[in-house]
Amino acid sequence: MIRIQSPLLRWLLIGLALSISIGLVVLSFWLVRLDREVRTLYAGVRWVLPAQVYAAPLELYPGARIKLPELKRELDRLGYRASDELTGPGTYVLAADEIRIDTRGFAFWDGVQAESRVAIRCDDSAVSAIRAMGSDQSVDLLRLDPMLIGSIYPSHSGEDRVLVKLADVPPLLPATLIRVEDRNFEHHFGVSPIGILRALINNQLHSGKKQGGSTLTQQLIRNLFLTNEQSYGRKIREALMAILLERHVSKDEILEAYLNEVWLGQDGSRAIHGFGLASQFYFNKPLNELRPAEIALLVGIAKGPTVYNPRKYPERVKERRDLVLRLMTDGGLIREDEREAEALSSLGVLNNVAGGVERYPAFIDLVRRQVKGLYREEDLGSEGLRIFTTLDPRAQEMLEARIIADLPGLEASRKMKADSLQAAGVVTSVEGGDVLAIVGDRNVRYPGFNRALDSQRPIGSLAKPFVFLAALADPGRYNLYSQILDEPVELRQPNGQLWAPKNYDRQLHGTVPLFAALAKSYNLPTVKVGLDIGVDRVHDLMQAAGLENPPRLPSMFLGAINASPLDVAQMYSTLAASGYLTPLLAIREVMTKDGKPLSRYSFKLKQTLPEGPVYLTTWAMQKVIEFGTARWAVSVLPAGQKFAGKTGTTDDARDSWFAGYGADRVAVIWVGRDDNKPVGLDGAAGALRIWGRLMRDLDARGIDLAPPAGIEEVSIDPQTGLRGDEGCAGVVLVPFLEGAAPSDYASCANAGQSSPLEWLKDIFR
Amino acid sequence: MSLAERITPAVVRRVAALLAVLALAACVEQPSVSRPPVQEPVTPAAPAVPPPRAPEVQPPLQPPPPSVKPLAPLAGYPKSLAASGAGPAVLALARQAQESRSAGRYDAALGQWERALRIEPRNAFIWQSIAETQLFLKNSEQAESAAQKSNSLGRGNPWVESANWRLIAAARTARGDSAGAQQAASRAEALVAAINAAQQAQAAAAAAASSAAATAASPSP
Structure with missing residues (x-):
């Protein structure tokens, strides 16, 4: 043992020295490698920057339809703080007759809105004046910073x-x-x-x-x-x-x-x-x-x-x-x-998550779908794109508030269990195709099944305006006062079954003018007119209005067509925009994370429906509210303003719909049950209640009544649908496509027997 | 019923009035600016509107002074965005859009016009500017659609319509549709001719009125 001890020690020492040297060499190599790794890793750090989604900014200008309390509400939503004096961007002072704001600056797509201090006055309906503080200068236009919504x-x-x-x-x-x-x-x-x-x-x-x-x-x-x-x-x-x-x-x-x-x-x-x-x-x-x-x-x-x-x-x-x-x-x-x-101070932490997908899940869902085709998934999740949308937080909150407030009443009215009804709603602009608000569940923050986009339900009588539009586009055969006989219709379907629709009230109403058949939502006259005009024609008009793949069966006249509330909003917005189809859009602009403009999404416009007949159809749809199935709405809509719309009810009242518009807003409401059981509410008793109050809350403007070119207004005797004059009781001024008005006078008319035209005709006969 | 039985004094008066109206209509046909003379160039073979459409014209008891009818529309129609009753916000955006356009930033200009449109969605001049900007952006279909929309909302404004038809002509030219462009251009020309005629008539009427006022302080009829 001793004999070999000394060389062993020597070898050990040599070994130790060797391994230290090797160790140091290895360590240096490792360090060099680690250094390279750190550098490459750090250089490769790309922040996972999800796309940020913004609501539309609030544009303030003299005439903007917003009142002081609403403006305050808007500022609160944006996280502005009320105080006694302006202490920096993001603060405001609410005085008796005006609101003073220190606005945050924001880099918009088309330029920077600088931080500014302004005083805003409102009268009882709109902004009356905006003044730059510290000067007497009035401000024409001001954009608040947009709300980050997710x-x-x-x-x-x-x-x-x-x-x-x-x-x-x-x-x-x-x-x-x-x-x-x-x-x-x-x-x-x-x-x-x-x-x-x-x-x-x-x-x-x-x-x-x-x-x-x-x-x-x-x-x-x-x-x-x-x-x-x-x-x-x-x-x-x-x-x-x-x-x-x-x-x-x-x-x-x-x-x-x-x-x-x-x-x-x-x-x-x-x-x-x-x-x-x-x-x-x-x-x-x-x-x-x-x-x-x-x-x-x-x-x-x-x-x-x-x-x-x-x-x-x-x-x-x-x-x-x-x-x-x-x-x-x-x-x-x-x-x-x-x-x-x-x-x-208290913690100041908001209880509800501000912004985030949880706030407007149905709208974010639509944004997500619309950007999907435009950007790669990984770019959306990591490139920090800033997506500017069409969401109008005020309209959104009004729609949410209406659905939340009105459903319990509807349930109580039919003695239904609480929370058994579901609802969805869409609000869009008439021009420009902006989607302003979407609710896909009565639990408006719940990011689950989005009924506004994904629930495909029969639209019932919401289809009828397109049947009558097809008829009115054929002025040689139909006008608003065409007399239609309400009589039973039976039809053999391609599958051999007999189709015998009934009126909702199971009655027959004799002869009714065309517009009244729509206003009262009579099924049999609709089917009669539809069969006369032809399934293909109605199909084509629905498609032209923006509905994808409508069926080609007579049952479509009465709405055996599955569609989502958003689909219906698309169709009705084409009617509202005088026949111009604009695909509904939820996104306007996209910027890079550094604030550089990347893309802008302008609305696309195409006239797909004839303007004159659309005007006539809208006229008839105003009668739905004036004296037809939706007359309840008169009690809540602003007096003196006209709105057009249509109730929709499906078999056994499983779906309650209302879709309608004024000059600047289209709104569609659906009420029903997820299990598709009857709800006992027709369109008028259910969805209309929400729609009417919503349009009032939105401060929607009534329809512009001036007829477009190619329309003439003629005095008509309501009894006969023929021309009338002071000799007839209660003549009404009715629009017609030029040349399509009846030439004959009613017997009550003074001019009746001797109109110059008749007389001239007689001479040459 | 015989013809004789029908000829009552009332009928005679009505016929006289009708003939007067027809004659008047023939005289003032050219300056009638609310409707372009080239009615529907696509189907020229289709019969024109039935000639005696007199019953719609409420038979007036006496013929109106001839100068009033064709001039009223021109006077009532705004010639520009500024005259259209647009608010200061829209005018501010119009200035911004003009700046963007001068700088060649047509996309930004389009965005600014769209902002203006959200404020006044039924202003025909804004739609016209959108059409024009789309043309700069080489979106000829969108340009034509927006110009059509502007026509729809123009409610017969001859200045708006003539400019729109020029835009439509340019859009069709850009698409290689020379026949369509020609039709649109002739509609624009007809409207311009109508405007000129109306303006001349207006000037003449004004001159006549001033000379009448100058010659006599005579009692009015």
Whole structure:
């Protein structure tokens, strides 16, 4: 043993020296590789930036139809704070007769709307004056910043963030972050030996509880590149990578990356990353409007957003926040008296998630579908595109409020169990095809089945205007006063079955003028006219109005056509726009994350229905409300204004529809049950109630009654549908396509027997 | 009933009035600006509107002064966006759109006109500007559609309509539809001719009125 001991020792020493050398060589190689890895990894850091979705901005100008309380409501929704004086962007002062606003600046697609201080006066219906404060200058037009209503984030990671630049965040935020998380940040080289030592000892003593001790750089490395596994190997790797990263990247860059990377909360499957989004998520305002206490809260919860969830554990979070506030004072970041004042404030965290997909799920769903064909899925989830939409938050909230408020009453009226009804609704503009509001569930925040887009239900009598439109487009055969005999119709269907529709009231009404058959929604005259005009013609007009693939069966005259509320809105908006089809759009513009315009989506327009007959059909649809099936609406719609619409009811009253329009708004409402059981509500008793009040709430404008070119108005004797004059009782002025008015006078007319034309004809006969 | 029985004094008066109206209609045919003389160029073979459409014209008891009828429409129609009753917000957007257009940023101009449209969706001048901008953007179909829409809302405004038909002609030319372009151009020309005729008549009437006023302070008829 002894004999070989000495050479062994020698060999051991040689071996040791060798392995150290080899070890050092390996270590250097490893370090070089790690360095390269850090550099490539960091260079490859591409923030997962979900597309941000914005509502349409509120345009304010003299004449804009908004009242002071509504304007205040709008500002509150945007996260503006009411105060006694304007203290910066995002604040407002509500005075007795005006509202003073310090607006936030915003980079829009077509230019920057600068921050401005304005005073806005309203009368009882609209903005009457806008004045730039500090001058007597009046302002013609002002855009508020648009509301962020959600993001389109990748479903697999659920990472959502709003990117911020260090230069743009309030300096108190990074200063506080450094103070709380990594006091020595400005001076260390990536790791803090003292911190590590302390953490090591602590972790040995309390094996269950892990203490940080890692620098902001290390935390960033861990969040960006490593798993959350706790092992010495990983710790060493993390420390070395942090040191290497600091060699390549400035402190500011590291800080900025940290501000954007850190996880600060959870919203269902959506992970809230970065301070930019967290500020919106918790306080519904941009970072630079945060008070010290709010900054303290965000920095405080970075330690563990699950444990420090301010919505769940407000007391625990307040303790943490106040601790951070004290650290701020210790560090000289805020004065003691400021701290005291701030510590008195409540958390200020909004209970409801502001923005987010949860707020307007049905609308975001439509946006998601419309952008799907335009951008790649991965770009939508990661490129930080900014999508500007057509959503009108005011219209949206009015639609939501109506559905929420009116369904219980409808259930009670039919002695139904609470919550047994469902509803969906769509509001669009008449011109330009803007989708302004969508509700797909009576639980308006529920991101589930979107009835406005996906429920395909028979549209019932909503189909009738297109039957009569087809008839009125044939002026040689039909006009509004064509006398139609209401009589039984029987038809052998292609499948051999006999089809014998009935009127809704199971009665026959003798001879009725065409427009009254529509106003009263009589089935048999509709079928008669439809058969006379032909299935193909009606089919073609429905298709021209924007309905995809309508069936070619006589039963379509009575609405045996499955369509969604959005489909119906498309069809009816073509009628509302005088026969011009504009595909409904939810998106207007897309910008890159840097605010560069990427694409704009202009509406497309094409005249697909003849203007004159559409005008006549709209005239008849006004009668639906004046004295037809929807006359209830007269009680809620503004007096003296005309609206056009149609009730829709399907077999056994399973679906209750109403679709209609004024000069600037189209609205479609569906009420029914998911199990398709009868609801006992026809269109008038159900959907119409919501529609009528909604149009009133929307302050929708009545139809422009001036007839277009090619229409003449003729006095008609309502009894016969022939020309009438002062000799007839109650003549009415009725529009006709030029040359299509009846030439004969009613017997009551003074001119009846001796009209010059008749007389001339007689001479030449 | 015999013819003689029918000829009552009332009928005689009516016939006289009718003939007067017909004669008048023939005189003022040319300056009738609300309807372009080229009625429907696509189907020239179709019979024109039946000639004696007199019953719609309420038989007036006395013939109206000939100068009033063709001039009233021209006077009532705005010639420009500014005269159309557009609000300051729309005019501000129009200025922005004009700037964008001058800078060659047609897409931005279109966006600004669309903003204006959301404020005044039934303003024919805004639709016309959209048509014009779409033409700059080489979207000739959209240009034609928007010009048609402008015509629909123009309610017979000859200035709006003549400019729209010129835009439609340009749009059709851009699409290579020279026949269609020719038809649209002739509609525009006819409207311009009608405007000129009406303006001349107006000037003549004004001159006549002023000379009448100058010659005599005689009692009015």
